[in-house]
Amino acid sequence: MYAPPEHRPAPVLLQPLTPPALPPGNPAGMRWLAELHADxxxxxxxxxxxxxxxxxxxxxxxxxVSxxxxxxxxxxxxxxxPVLHTVALGTTDFFLIPGSMPAHNSVGMLQQTGVLPCPAPGRALPRRRTLPLPGEHVSPEDLAPTxxxxxxxxxxxxxxxxxxxATHSAYAYFDSLSHHESTPAPAQPGAPRPEAAAQFIAASRRAS
Known part of the structure; x- marks a missing residue:
């Protein structure tokens, strides 16, 4: 049946579907990391x-590694x-290509199975900025990585x-500092700062 224009129902406009909003941060990194999960x-x-x-x-x-x-x-x-850091534990986690690092190495502990708790890329901040004192209570929130x-x-x-x-290069640089009584020449751009030498050498020898 014909209806005059003034009596015709207004057309229904369909709104385009939009994907679920991602939390603030790094959307590309979030999608890549989430796709590594079954869900x-x-x-x-x-x-x-x-x-x-x-x-x-x-x-x-x-x-x-330390x-x-x-x-x-x-x-x-x-x-x-990607690299994660847990301040309360004093550890750093490097994301590796599977099979590219020997299980027995002088650098750190290799983890090939299990689950790694990860914050949202580009969003989370460290819960604390100092290492815990001996005997100090550490809450689960303190252990959250960044x-x-x-x-x-x-x-x-x-x-x-x-x-x-990269580790061997840094160790050689730090070791050269420990054998010089005088102040060494300035390092090349990107080299570690001298004040980190003692910490690095001590940690390296404990890990080896």
Missing amino acids: PQSCLDAWTAGRLAGIPLGRFEVLR ASIGYAILQNGPRTA WLVKPDGSGDLWHGEQVLA
Whole structure:
């Protein structure tokens, strides 16, 4: 039946579907990290709620080293692959290409299985900025890690040989400082600061 224009129902405008909003931070890095989980949405939900998301190892491995060694590695190598830091534990976690690092090495502890708790890339901040004193109570919130190098969505991972080379380069530099009574010449750009030498050498020898 014909209806005059003034009596015709107004057309219904369909709103385009939009994907669920990601929490503030680094969207590309979040999507890449979440896709490493069997249920990516559960990771995004955890990050939106301000919680850690457990990312299973397998498509990447983790090399856990002391904070001083981790600092030296970052000073002597590129900063393109993810690195986590837990202030309360004094540890640094490097995301590695699977199979690229020997299980028995002089740098740190290699983790090939299990789950790694991760904050939202580009969002979380360290819960504390100092190491706990002996006997001091450490809460679960204190143990939450933060990103030194957050995932950028490219999928880049550290190669084990790259980490070893950066560590050996830093150790050689630090060791040269410990054998000179006078102030050494300024290091090349990107070299570790001299004041980190004592910490690095002590940590390296404990790890070896």
